[in-house]
Amino acid sequence: MGAEHEPVLLTEVMELLRLNGMERSKKVVDCTLGLGGYSREILRAFPEAKVYGLDRDLSAIVRSRARLAEYAARFHALHKNFGGMGEVLTDFAPFDAFVFDLGVSNMQLTEADRGFSFQNDGPLDMRMNPDGAAETAAEVLQRLSAEELAKIFWRYGEERYARQIAAKIEETRKKGGSLKTTGELVTLIRDLLPAPVQRKMGTHPARRVFQALRIYVNEELEELEAGLASVKRFVSPGAIVIVVSYHSLEDRIVKHTFRTWETEEKIGIVLTKHPVLAEPREIEKNFKARSAKLRSFRFSAKSGGKTRGKRDKAK
Ligand SMILES: C[S@@+](CC[C@H](N)C(=O)[O-])C[C@H]1O[C@@H](n2cnc3c(N)ncnc32)[C@H](O)[C@@H]1O
Known part of the structure:
Protein backbone atom coordinates (compact mmCIF):
# COMPACT_ATOMS: atom_id res chain seq x y z
CA MET A 1 0.00 0.00 0.00
CA GLY A 2 3.01 2.36 0.26
CA ALA A 3 3.78 4.90 2.94
CA GLU A 4 1.30 6.96 4.86
CA HIS A 5 1.47 10.71 4.43
CA GLU A 6 1.27 12.73 7.65
CA PRO A 7 -0.64 15.91 6.68
CA VAL A 8 1.43 19.03 7.50
CA LEU A 9 -0.10 22.02 9.37
CA LEU A 10 -3.48 20.30 9.32
CA THR A 11 -4.70 21.97 12.55
CA GLU A 12 -3.85 25.40 11.18
CA VAL A 13 -5.53 24.70 7.81
CA MET A 14 -8.70 23.48 9.56
CA GLU A 15 -8.74 26.50 11.87
CA LEU A 16 -8.64 28.89 8.91
CA LEU A 17 -11.43 27.00 7.14
CA ARG A 18 -13.53 27.05 10.32
CA LEU A 19 -13.04 30.80 10.72
CA ASN A 20 -14.28 31.20 7.17
CA GLY A 21 -17.62 29.60 7.95
CA MET A 22 -17.03 26.08 6.69
CA GLU A 23 -19.68 24.70 9.02
CA ARG A 24 -22.25 25.91 6.54
CA SER A 25 -22.63 24.01 3.27
CA LYS A 26 -19.48 24.83 1.31
CA LYS A 27 -17.49 23.62 -1.67
CA VAL A 28 -13.75 23.12 -1.26
CA VAL A 29 -11.04 22.35 -3.83
CA ASP A 30 -8.13 20.32 -2.46
CA CYS A 31 -5.66 21.18 -5.23
CA THR A 32 -3.06 18.63 -4.07
CA LEU A 33 -5.05 15.63 -2.95
CA GLY A 34 -2.14 13.23 -2.30
CA LEU A 35 -3.44 10.50 0.00
CA GLY A 36 -6.35 12.71 0.97
CA GLY A 37 -5.14 13.75 4.43
CA TYR A 38 -6.61 17.26 4.19
CA SER A 39 -9.71 16.14 2.29
CA ARG A 40 -10.56 13.45 4.82
CA GLU A 41 -10.39 15.87 7.74
CA ILE A 42 -12.49 18.48 5.88
CA LEU A 43 -15.16 15.89 5.04
CA ARG A 44 -15.13 14.54 8.61
CA ALA A 45 -15.23 17.91 10.36
CA PHE A 46 -17.72 19.66 8.04
CA PRO A 47 -20.59 17.24 7.29
CA GLU A 48 -22.15 19.66 4.79
CA ALA A 49 -18.96 20.27 2.77
CA LYS A 50 -18.29 18.92 -0.70
CA VAL A 51 -14.66 18.34 -1.65
CA TYR A 52 -13.18 18.32 -5.16
CA GLY A 53 -9.68 16.85 -5.02
CA LEU A 54 -7.12 17.30 -7.80
CA ASP A 55 -3.87 15.43 -8.29
CA ARG A 56 -1.66 15.01 -11.34
CA ASP A 57 -0.59 11.58 -10.05
CA LEU A 58 -3.10 8.87 -10.95
CA SER A 59 -1.96 6.59 -8.13
CA ALA A 60 -2.86 9.35 -5.63
CA ILE A 61 -6.35 9.57 -7.15
CA VAL A 62 -6.89 5.81 -6.99
CA ARG A 63 -5.65 5.54 -3.41
CA SER A 64 -7.51 8.54 -2.03
CA ARG A 65 -10.76 7.36 -3.65
CA ALA A 66 -10.37 4.07 -1.81
CA ARG A 67 -9.37 5.74 1.46
CA LEU A 68 -12.30 8.18 1.35
CA ALA A 69 -14.90 5.72 0.03
CA GLU A 70 -17.19 6.42 3.01
CA TYR A 71 -17.51 10.03 1.79
CA ALA A 72 -18.12 9.14 -1.88
CA ALA A 73 -21.35 11.18 -2.02
CA ARG A 74 -19.49 14.41 -1.13
CA PHE A 75 -16.03 13.70 -2.56
CA HIS A 76 -14.85 13.88 -6.18
CA ALA A 77 -11.27 12.97 -7.09
CA LEU A 78 -10.12 14.41 -10.40
CA HIS A 79 -6.91 13.44 -12.22
CA LYS A 80 -5.64 16.85 -13.27
CA ASN A 81 -2.74 19.21 -12.61
CA PHE A 82 -3.92 22.29 -10.77
CA GLY A 83 -2.41 24.55 -13.45
CA GLY A 84 -5.14 23.16 -15.72
CA MET A 85 -7.95 23.11 -13.16
CA GLY A 86 -10.26 25.08 -15.44
CA GLU A 87 -10.71 22.03 -17.65
CA VAL A 88 -12.32 19.98 -14.87
CA LEU A 89 -13.78 22.50 -12.40
CA THR A 90 -15.84 24.87 -14.55
CA ASP A 91 -19.05 22.89 -14.23
CA PHE A 92 -18.85 22.76 -10.41
CA ALA A 93 -17.82 26.40 -9.79
CA PRO A 94 -17.86 28.62 -7.82
CA PHE A 95 -15.91 27.37 -4.76
CA ASP A 96 -15.62 28.69 -1.21
CA ALA A 97 -12.10 27.46 -0.46
CA PHE A 98 -8.95 26.32 -2.25
CA VAL A 99 -6.20 24.47 -0.41
CA PHE A 100 -2.72 23.72 -1.79
CA ASP A 101 -0.13 21.52 -0.03
CA LEU A 102 2.75 21.71 -2.49
CA GLY A 103 5.54 19.33 -3.45
CA VAL A 104 5.67 15.57 -3.28
CA SER A 105 3.90 13.19 -0.93
CA ASN A 106 5.56 10.65 1.29
CA MET A 107 4.11 7.95 -0.92
CA GLN A 108 5.92 9.37 -3.97
CA LEU A 109 9.15 9.84 -2.02
CA THR A 110 9.31 6.38 -0.55
CA GLU A 111 8.41 4.38 -3.66
CA ALA A 112 11.86 3.86 -5.16
CA ASP A 113 10.61 3.28 -8.71
CA ARG A 114 9.24 6.85 -8.85
CA GLY A 115 12.82 8.15 -8.74
CA PHE A 116 12.28 11.05 -6.30
CA SER A 117 14.45 9.73 -3.51
CA PHE A 118 18.19 10.06 -3.08
CA GLN A 119 17.94 7.43 -0.36
CA ASN A 120 16.41 4.56 -2.36
CA ASP A 121 17.87 3.39 -5.65
CA GLY A 122 15.47 3.49 -8.58
CA PRO A 123 15.07 4.80 -12.13
CA LEU A 124 15.73 8.56 -12.44
CA ASP A 125 12.14 9.40 -13.30
CA MET A 126 10.70 12.12 -10.97
CA ARG A 127 7.54 12.74 -12.99
CA MET A 128 4.55 13.31 -10.72
CA ASN A 129 2.38 12.23 -13.65
CA PRO A 130 4.24 9.36 -15.29
CA ASP A 131 1.37 9.08 -17.83
CA GLY A 132 1.97 12.64 -19.01
CA ALA A 133 4.23 13.78 -21.81
CA ALA A 134 6.99 15.30 -19.64
CA ASN A 218 7.34 18.91 -13.17
CA GLU A 219 7.43 22.65 -14.01
CA GLU A 220 6.39 23.20 -10.42
CA LEU A 221 6.78 26.97 -10.31
CA GLU A 222 4.92 27.54 -13.59
CA GLU A 223 2.18 25.25 -12.28
CA LEU A 224 1.89 27.26 -9.07
CA GLU A 225 1.56 30.53 -10.96
CA ALA A 226 -1.03 29.06 -13.31
CA GLY A 227 -2.92 27.44 -10.41
CA LEU A 228 -3.18 30.66 -8.41
CA ALA A 229 -4.25 32.59 -11.52
CA SER A 230 -7.02 30.02 -12.12
CA VAL A 231 -8.28 30.21 -8.53
CA LYS A 232 -9.41 33.79 -9.14
CA ARG A 233 -11.76 32.63 -11.89
CA PHE A 234 -13.59 30.14 -9.72
CA VAL A 235 -14.06 31.76 -6.31
CA SER A 236 -17.34 32.65 -4.67
CA PRO A 237 -17.54 35.99 -2.78
CA GLY A 238 -15.61 35.73 0.51
CA ALA A 239 -13.73 32.58 -0.58
CA ILE A 240 -10.44 31.67 1.06
CA VAL A 241 -7.17 30.33 -0.42
CA ILE A 242 -4.64 28.49 1.75
CA VAL A 243 -1.19 27.51 0.45
CA VAL A 244 1.39 25.42 2.30
CA SER A 245 4.81 25.60 0.60
CA TYR A 246 8.16 23.99 1.36
CA HIS A 247 10.89 26.16 -0.16
CA SER A 248 11.57 29.82 -0.74
CA LEU A 249 10.93 29.74 -4.50
CA GLU A 250 7.34 28.61 -3.95
CA ASP A 251 6.79 30.86 -0.96
CA ARG A 252 7.97 33.91 -2.90
CA ILE A 253 5.38 33.29 -5.64
CA VAL A 254 2.57 32.85 -3.10
CA LYS A 255 3.56 35.95 -1.12
CA HIS A 256 3.89 38.09 -4.25
CA THR A 257 0.60 36.88 -5.75
CA PHE A 258 -1.37 37.52 -2.55
CA ARG A 259 0.21 40.96 -2.16
CA THR A 260 -0.69 41.88 -5.74
CA TRP A 261 -4.28 40.72 -5.21
CA GLU A 262 -4.53 42.85 -2.08
CA THR A 263 -2.71 46.04 -3.02
CA GLU A 264 -3.04 46.33 -6.80
CA GLU A 265 -6.15 44.39 -7.73
CA LYS A 266 -7.90 45.12 -4.40
CA ILE A 267 -9.89 41.90 -4.51
CA GLY A 268 -9.44 40.85 -0.89
CA ILE A 269 -7.03 40.70 2.04
CA VAL A 270 -4.00 38.71 3.08
CA LEU A 271 -4.95 36.81 6.24
CA THR A 272 -1.36 35.92 7.15
CA LYS A 273 0.89 38.99 7.35
CA HIS A 274 3.64 36.56 8.32
CA PRO A 275 3.67 32.93 7.23
CA VAL A 276 2.37 30.40 9.73
CA LEU A 277 5.04 27.84 10.70
CA ALA A 278 4.71 24.42 12.30
CA GLU A 279 4.96 24.13 16.09
CA PRO A 280 8.11 22.39 17.42
CA ARG A 281 6.03 19.40 18.54
CA GLU A 282 4.75 18.87 14.97
CA ILE A 283 8.30 19.15 13.60
CA GLU A 284 9.45 16.54 16.14
CA LYS A 285 6.86 14.10 14.82
CA ASN A 286 7.10 15.02 11.15
CA PHE A 287 10.45 16.17 9.72
CA LYS A 288 8.79 17.53 6.57
CA ALA A 289 6.98 20.16 8.65
CA ARG A 290 10.25 21.95 9.48
CA SER A 291 10.26 23.85 6.18
CA ALA A 292 6.49 24.35 5.79
CA LYS A 293 5.09 27.89 5.43
CA LEU A 294 1.38 28.57 5.29
CA ARG A 295 -0.09 31.69 3.70
CA SER A 296 -3.73 32.54 3.26
CA PHE A 297 -5.86 35.08 1.40
CA ARG A 298 -9.58 35.93 1.61
CA PHE A 299 -11.46 37.33 -1.38
CA SER A 300 -13.76 40.19 -0.57
CA ALA A 301 -17.49 39.62 -0.27
CA LYS A 302 -17.98 41.62 -3.45
CA SER A 303 -15.41 39.82 -5.57
CA GLY A 304 -16.31 36.53 -7.15
CA GLY A 305 -15.01 34.42 -9.99
CA LYS A 306 -15.72 35.32 -13.58
CA THR A 307 -16.69 31.74 -14.31
CA ARG A 308 -19.86 30.15 -13.02
CA GLY A 309 -21.04 26.56 -13.01
CA LYS A 310 -23.74 25.32 -15.36
CA ARG A 311 -26.55 25.90 -12.88
CA ASP A 312 -25.36 29.41 -12.14
CA LYS A 313 -24.99 30.17 -15.83
CA ALA A 314 -28.57 29.05 -16.45
CA LYS A 315 -29.93 31.54 -13.90
C1 LIG B 1 2.39 17.11 -0.22
S1 LIG B 1 1.36 16.08 -1.15
C2 LIG B 1 -0.25 16.44 -0.56
C3 LIG B 1 -0.59 15.66 0.64
C4 LIG B 1 -2.02 15.84 1.13
N1 LIG B 1 -2.26 17.18 1.61
C5 LIG B 1 -2.33 14.84 2.22
O1 LIG B 1 -2.52 15.27 3.36
O2 LIG B 1 -2.38 13.63 1.93
C6 LIG B 1 1.34 16.88 -2.70
C7 LIG B 1 0.51 16.18 -3.77
O3 LIG B 1 0.26 17.16 -4.76
C8 LIG B 1 0.41 16.61 -6.03
N2 LIG B 1 0.78 17.70 -6.92
C9 LIG B 1 1.93 18.41 -6.93
N3 LIG B 1 1.89 19.34 -7.89
C10 LIG B 1 0.68 19.23 -8.48
C11 LIG B 1 0.03 19.95 -9.53
N4 LIG B 1 0.64 20.92 -10.19
N5 LIG B 1 -1.22 19.58 -9.84
C12 LIG B 1 -1.86 18.58 -9.19
N6 LIG B 1 -1.29 17.86 -8.20
C13 LIG B 1 -0.04 18.19 -7.85
C14 LIG B 1 1.47 15.54 -5.88
O4 LIG B 1 1.32 14.57 -6.89
C15 LIG B 1 1.19 15.02 -4.48
O5 LIG B 1 0.34 13.92 -4.53
Whole structure:
Protein backbone atom coordinates (compact mmCIF):
# COMPACT_ATOMS: atom_id res chain seq x y z
CA MET A 1 0.00 0.00 0.00
CA GLY A 2 3.01 2.36 0.26
CA ALA A 3 3.78 4.90 2.94
CA GLU A 4 1.30 6.96 4.86
CA HIS A 5 1.47 10.71 4.43
CA GLU A 6 1.27 12.73 7.65
CA PRO A 7 -0.64 15.91 6.68
CA VAL A 8 1.43 19.03 7.50
CA LEU A 9 -0.10 22.02 9.37
CA LEU A 10 -3.48 20.30 9.32
CA THR A 11 -4.70 21.97 12.55
CA GLU A 12 -3.85 25.40 11.18
CA VAL A 13 -5.53 24.70 7.81
CA MET A 14 -8.70 23.48 9.56
CA GLU A 15 -8.74 26.50 11.87
CA LEU A 16 -8.64 28.89 8.91
CA LEU A 17 -11.43 27.00 7.14
CA ARG A 18 -13.53 27.05 10.32
CA LEU A 19 -13.04 30.80 10.72
CA ASN A 20 -14.28 31.20 7.17
CA GLY A 21 -17.62 29.60 7.95
CA MET A 22 -17.03 26.08 6.69
CA GLU A 23 -19.68 24.70 9.02
CA ARG A 24 -22.25 25.91 6.54
CA SER A 25 -22.63 24.01 3.27
CA LYS A 26 -19.48 24.83 1.31
CA LYS A 27 -17.49 23.62 -1.67
CA VAL A 28 -13.75 23.12 -1.26
CA VAL A 29 -11.04 22.35 -3.83
CA ASP A 30 -8.13 20.32 -2.46
CA CYS A 31 -5.66 21.18 -5.23
CA THR A 32 -3.06 18.63 -4.07
CA LEU A 33 -5.05 15.63 -2.95
CA GLY A 34 -2.14 13.23 -2.30
CA LEU A 35 -3.44 10.50 0.00
CA GLY A 36 -6.35 12.71 0.97
CA GLY A 37 -5.14 13.75 4.43
CA TYR A 38 -6.61 17.26 4.19
CA SER A 39 -9.71 16.14 2.29
CA ARG A 40 -10.56 13.45 4.82
CA GLU A 41 -10.39 15.87 7.74
CA ILE A 42 -12.49 18.48 5.88
CA LEU A 43 -15.16 15.89 5.04
CA ARG A 44 -15.13 14.54 8.61
CA ALA A 45 -15.23 17.91 10.36
CA PHE A 46 -17.72 19.66 8.04
CA PRO A 47 -20.59 17.24 7.29
CA GLU A 48 -22.15 19.66 4.79
CA ALA A 49 -18.96 20.27 2.77
CA LYS A 50 -18.29 18.92 -0.70
CA VAL A 51 -14.66 18.34 -1.65
CA TYR A 52 -13.18 18.32 -5.16
CA GLY A 53 -9.68 16.85 -5.02
CA LEU A 54 -7.12 17.30 -7.80
CA ASP A 55 -3.87 15.43 -8.29
CA ARG A 56 -1.66 15.01 -11.34
CA ASP A 57 -0.59 11.58 -10.05
CA LEU A 58 -3.10 8.87 -10.95
CA SER A 59 -1.96 6.59 -8.13
CA ALA A 60 -2.86 9.35 -5.63
CA ILE A 61 -6.35 9.57 -7.15
CA VAL A 62 -6.89 5.81 -6.99
CA ARG A 63 -5.65 5.54 -3.41
CA SER A 64 -7.51 8.54 -2.03
CA ARG A 65 -10.76 7.36 -3.65
CA ALA A 66 -10.37 4.07 -1.81
CA ARG A 67 -9.37 5.74 1.46
CA LEU A 68 -12.30 8.18 1.35
CA ALA A 69 -14.90 5.72 0.03
CA GLU A 70 -17.19 6.42 3.01
CA TYR A 71 -17.51 10.03 1.79
CA ALA A 72 -18.12 9.14 -1.88
CA ALA A 73 -21.35 11.18 -2.02
CA ARG A 74 -19.49 14.41 -1.13
CA PHE A 75 -16.03 13.70 -2.56
CA HIS A 76 -14.85 13.88 -6.18
CA ALA A 77 -11.27 12.97 -7.09
CA LEU A 78 -10.12 14.41 -10.40
CA HIS A 79 -6.91 13.44 -12.22
CA LYS A 80 -5.64 16.85 -13.27
CA ASN A 81 -2.74 19.21 -12.61
CA PHE A 82 -3.92 22.29 -10.77
CA GLY A 83 -2.41 24.55 -13.45
CA GLY A 84 -5.14 23.16 -15.72
CA MET A 85 -7.95 23.11 -13.16
CA GLY A 86 -10.26 25.08 -15.44
CA GLU A 87 -10.71 22.03 -17.65
CA VAL A 88 -12.32 19.98 -14.87
CA LEU A 89 -13.78 22.50 -12.40
CA THR A 90 -15.84 24.87 -14.55
CA ASP A 91 -19.05 22.89 -14.23
CA PHE A 92 -18.85 22.76 -10.41
CA ALA A 93 -17.82 26.40 -9.79
CA PRO A 94 -17.86 28.62 -7.82
CA PHE A 95 -15.91 27.37 -4.76
CA ASP A 96 -15.62 28.69 -1.21
CA ALA A 97 -12.10 27.46 -0.46
CA PHE A 98 -8.95 26.32 -2.25
CA VAL A 99 -6.20 24.47 -0.41
CA PHE A 100 -2.72 23.72 -1.79
CA ASP A 101 -0.13 21.52 -0.03
CA LEU A 102 2.75 21.71 -2.49
CA GLY A 103 5.54 19.33 -3.45
CA VAL A 104 5.67 15.57 -3.28
CA SER A 105 3.90 13.19 -0.93
CA ASN A 106 5.56 10.65 1.29
CA MET A 107 4.11 7.95 -0.92
CA GLN A 108 5.92 9.37 -3.97
CA LEU A 109 9.15 9.84 -2.02
CA THR A 110 9.31 6.38 -0.55
CA GLU A 111 8.41 4.38 -3.66
CA ALA A 112 11.86 3.86 -5.16
CA ASP A 113 10.61 3.28 -8.71
CA ARG A 114 9.24 6.85 -8.85
CA GLY A 115 12.82 8.15 -8.74
CA PHE A 116 12.28 11.05 -6.30
CA SER A 117 14.45 9.73 -3.51
CA PHE A 118 18.19 10.06 -3.08
CA GLN A 119 17.94 7.43 -0.36
CA ASN A 120 16.41 4.56 -2.36
CA ASP A 121 17.87 3.39 -5.65
CA GLY A 122 15.47 3.49 -8.58
CA PRO A 123 15.07 4.80 -12.13
CA LEU A 124 15.73 8.56 -12.44
CA ASP A 125 12.14 9.40 -13.30
CA MET A 126 10.70 12.12 -10.97
CA ARG A 127 7.54 12.74 -12.99
CA MET A 128 4.55 13.31 -10.72
CA ASN A 129 2.38 12.23 -13.65
CA PRO A 130 4.24 9.36 -15.29
CA ASP A 131 1.37 9.08 -17.83
CA GLY A 132 1.97 12.64 -19.01
CA ALA A 133 4.23 13.78 -21.81
CA ALA A 134 6.99 15.30 -19.64
CA GLU A 135 10.60 14.15 -19.86
CA THR A 136 12.06 12.02 -17.08
CA ALA A 137 14.96 13.38 -15.00
CA ALA A 138 17.29 10.91 -16.79
CA GLU A 139 16.21 12.33 -20.17
CA VAL A 140 16.81 15.88 -18.92
CA LEU A 141 20.34 14.95 -17.76
CA GLN A 142 20.97 13.36 -21.15
CA ARG A 143 19.63 16.25 -23.27
CA LEU A 144 20.74 19.51 -21.64
CA SER A 145 24.19 21.11 -21.88
CA ALA A 146 26.38 21.47 -18.80
CA GLU A 147 25.59 25.18 -18.78
CA GLU A 148 21.83 24.59 -18.82
CA LEU A 149 22.06 21.95 -16.10
CA ALA A 150 24.17 24.24 -13.92
CA LYS A 151 21.49 26.95 -14.24
CA ILE A 152 18.79 24.51 -13.14
CA PHE A 153 20.81 23.24 -10.16
CA TRP A 154 21.50 26.80 -9.06
CA ARG A 155 18.12 28.35 -9.75
CA TYR A 156 15.91 25.59 -8.34
CA GLY A 157 18.30 24.06 -5.79
CA GLU A 158 20.65 26.90 -4.84
CA GLU A 159 23.39 24.28 -5.20
CA ARG A 160 26.77 25.98 -4.74
CA TYR A 161 28.58 23.29 -6.70
CA ALA A 162 26.12 23.50 -9.60
CA ARG A 163 28.79 24.10 -12.26
CA GLN A 164 31.10 21.34 -11.08
CA ILE A 165 28.25 18.80 -10.82
CA ALA A 166 26.91 19.75 -14.26
CA ALA A 167 30.41 19.49 -15.80
CA LYS A 168 30.87 16.04 -14.27
CA ILE A 169 27.52 14.92 -15.67
CA GLU A 170 28.56 16.07 -19.14
CA GLU A 171 31.93 14.34 -18.80
CA THR A 172 30.24 11.08 -17.73
CA ARG A 173 27.90 11.32 -20.69
CA LYS A 174 30.76 11.94 -23.15
CA LYS A 175 32.58 8.88 -21.87
CA GLY A 176 29.44 6.85 -22.53
CA GLY A 177 28.73 6.49 -18.79
CA SER A 178 25.20 6.00 -17.59
CA LEU A 179 23.01 8.24 -15.42
CA LYS A 180 19.79 6.31 -15.46
CA THR A 181 19.29 5.65 -11.78
CA THR A 182 19.05 7.75 -8.62
CA GLY A 183 21.95 5.72 -7.18
CA GLU A 184 24.21 6.63 -10.12
CA LEU A 185 23.49 10.34 -9.70
CA VAL A 186 24.06 10.18 -5.93
CA THR A 187 27.37 8.38 -6.45
CA LEU A 188 28.50 10.98 -9.00
CA ILE A 189 27.79 13.80 -6.53
CA ARG A 190 29.36 11.98 -3.59
CA ASP A 191 32.51 11.19 -5.59
CA LEU A 192 32.83 14.77 -6.79
CA LEU A 193 32.34 16.82 -3.63
CA PRO A 194 35.25 16.82 -1.19
CA ALA A 195 34.45 15.00 2.07
CA PRO A 196 34.82 18.13 4.30
CA VAL A 197 32.34 19.99 2.04
CA GLN A 198 29.86 17.12 2.33
CA ARG A 199 30.22 17.07 6.12
CA LYS A 200 29.61 20.82 6.34
CA MET A 201 26.47 20.70 4.15
CA GLY A 202 24.33 19.55 7.07
CA THR A 203 22.09 17.73 4.62
CA HIS A 204 22.39 14.88 2.12
CA PRO A 205 24.88 16.00 -0.56
CA ALA A 206 22.41 15.19 -3.36
CA ARG A 207 19.35 16.86 -1.79
CA ARG A 208 19.62 20.16 -3.67
CA VAL A 209 20.23 18.62 -7.08
CA PHE A 210 17.29 16.25 -6.59
CA GLN A 211 15.03 19.16 -5.58
CA ALA A 212 16.14 21.17 -8.61
CA LEU A 213 15.55 18.34 -11.06
CA ARG A 214 12.14 17.58 -9.59
CA ILE A 215 11.03 21.22 -9.86
CA TYR A 216 12.26 21.41 -13.46
CA VAL A 217 10.78 18.07 -14.61
CA ASN A 218 7.34 18.91 -13.17
CA GLU A 219 7.43 22.65 -14.01
CA GLU A 220 6.39 23.20 -10.42
CA LEU A 221 6.78 26.97 -10.31
CA GLU A 222 4.92 27.54 -13.59
CA GLU A 223 2.18 25.25 -12.28
CA LEU A 224 1.89 27.26 -9.07
CA GLU A 225 1.56 30.53 -10.96
CA ALA A 226 -1.03 29.06 -13.31
CA GLY A 227 -2.92 27.44 -10.41
CA LEU A 228 -3.18 30.66 -8.41
CA ALA A 229 -4.25 32.59 -11.52
CA SER A 230 -7.02 30.02 -12.12
CA VAL A 231 -8.28 30.21 -8.53
CA LYS A 232 -9.41 33.79 -9.14
CA ARG A 233 -11.76 32.63 -11.89
CA PHE A 234 -13.59 30.14 -9.72
CA VAL A 235 -14.06 31.76 -6.31
CA SER A 236 -17.34 32.65 -4.67
CA PRO A 237 -17.54 35.99 -2.78
CA GLY A 238 -15.61 35.73 0.51
CA ALA A 239 -13.73 32.58 -0.58
CA ILE A 240 -10.44 31.67 1.06
CA VAL A 241 -7.17 30.33 -0.42
CA ILE A 242 -4.64 28.49 1.75
CA VAL A 243 -1.19 27.51 0.45
CA VAL A 244 1.39 25.42 2.30
CA SER A 245 4.81 25.60 0.60
CA TYR A 246 8.16 23.99 1.36
CA HIS A 247 10.89 26.16 -0.16
CA SER A 248 11.57 29.82 -0.74
CA LEU A 249 10.93 29.74 -4.50
CA GLU A 250 7.34 28.61 -3.95
CA ASP A 251 6.79 30.86 -0.96
CA ARG A 252 7.97 33.91 -2.90
CA ILE A 253 5.38 33.29 -5.64
CA VAL A 254 2.57 32.85 -3.10
CA LYS A 255 3.56 35.95 -1.12
CA HIS A 256 3.89 38.09 -4.25
CA THR A 257 0.60 36.88 -5.75
CA PHE A 258 -1.37 37.52 -2.55
CA ARG A 259 0.21 40.96 -2.16
CA THR A 260 -0.69 41.88 -5.74
CA TRP A 261 -4.28 40.72 -5.21
CA GLU A 262 -4.53 42.85 -2.08
CA THR A 263 -2.71 46.04 -3.02
CA GLU A 264 -3.04 46.33 -6.80
CA GLU A 265 -6.15 44.39 -7.73
CA LYS A 266 -7.90 45.12 -4.40
CA ILE A 267 -9.89 41.90 -4.51
CA GLY A 268 -9.44 40.85 -0.89
CA ILE A 269 -7.03 40.70 2.04
CA VAL A 270 -4.00 38.71 3.08
CA LEU A 271 -4.95 36.81 6.24
CA THR A 272 -1.36 35.92 7.15
CA LYS A 273 0.89 38.99 7.35
CA HIS A 274 3.64 36.56 8.32
CA PRO A 275 3.67 32.93 7.23
CA VAL A 276 2.37 30.40 9.73
CA LEU A 277 5.04 27.84 10.70
CA ALA A 278 4.71 24.42 12.30
CA GLU A 279 4.96 24.13 16.09
CA PRO A 280 8.11 22.39 17.42
CA ARG A 281 6.03 19.40 18.54
CA GLU A 282 4.75 18.87 14.97
CA ILE A 283 8.30 19.15 13.60
CA GLU A 284 9.45 16.54 16.14
CA LYS A 285 6.86 14.10 14.82
CA ASN A 286 7.10 15.02 11.15
CA PHE A 287 10.45 16.17 9.72
CA LYS A 288 8.79 17.53 6.57
CA ALA A 289 6.98 20.16 8.65
CA ARG A 290 10.25 21.95 9.48
CA SER A 291 10.26 23.85 6.18
CA ALA A 292 6.49 24.35 5.79
CA LYS A 293 5.09 27.89 5.43
CA LEU A 294 1.38 28.57 5.29
CA ARG A 295 -0.09 31.69 3.70
CA SER A 296 -3.73 32.54 3.26
CA PHE A 297 -5.86 35.08 1.40
CA ARG A 298 -9.58 35.93 1.61
CA PHE A 299 -11.46 37.33 -1.38
CA SER A 300 -13.76 40.19 -0.57
CA ALA A 301 -17.49 39.62 -0.27
CA LYS A 302 -17.98 41.62 -3.45
CA SER A 303 -15.41 39.82 -5.57
CA GLY A 304 -16.31 36.53 -7.15
CA GLY A 305 -15.01 34.42 -9.99
CA LYS A 306 -15.72 35.32 -13.58
CA THR A 307 -16.69 31.74 -14.31
CA ARG A 308 -19.86 30.15 -13.02
CA GLY A 309 -21.04 26.56 -13.01
CA LYS A 310 -23.74 25.32 -15.36
CA ARG A 311 -26.55 25.90 -12.88
CA ASP A 312 -25.36 29.41 -12.14
CA LYS A 313 -24.99 30.17 -15.83
CA ALA A 314 -28.57 29.05 -16.45
CA LYS A 315 -29.93 31.54 -13.90
C1 LIG B 1 2.39 17.11 -0.22
S1 LIG B 1 1.36 16.08 -1.15
C2 LIG B 1 -0.25 16.44 -0.56
C3 LIG B 1 -0.59 15.66 0.64
C4 LIG B 1 -2.02 15.84 1.13
N1 LIG B 1 -2.26 17.18 1.61
C5 LIG B 1 -2.33 14.84 2.22
O1 LIG B 1 -2.52 15.27 3.36
O2 LIG B 1 -2.38 13.63 1.93
C6 LIG B 1 1.34 16.88 -2.70
C7 LIG B 1 0.51 16.18 -3.77
O3 LIG B 1 0.26 17.16 -4.76
C8 LIG B 1 0.41 16.61 -6.03
N2 LIG B 1 0.78 17.70 -6.92
C9 LIG B 1 1.93 18.41 -6.93
N3 LIG B 1 1.89 19.34 -7.89
C10 LIG B 1 0.68 19.23 -8.48
C11 LIG B 1 0.03 19.95 -9.53
N4 LIG B 1 0.64 20.92 -10.19
N5 LIG B 1 -1.22 19.58 -9.84
C12 LIG B 1 -1.86 18.58 -9.19
N6 LIG B 1 -1.29 17.86 -8.20
C13 LIG B 1 -0.04 18.19 -7.85
C14 LIG B 1 1.47 15.54 -5.88
O4 LIG B 1 1.32 14.57 -6.89
C15 LIG B 1 1.19 15.02 -4.48
O5 LIG B 1 0.34 13.92 -4.53
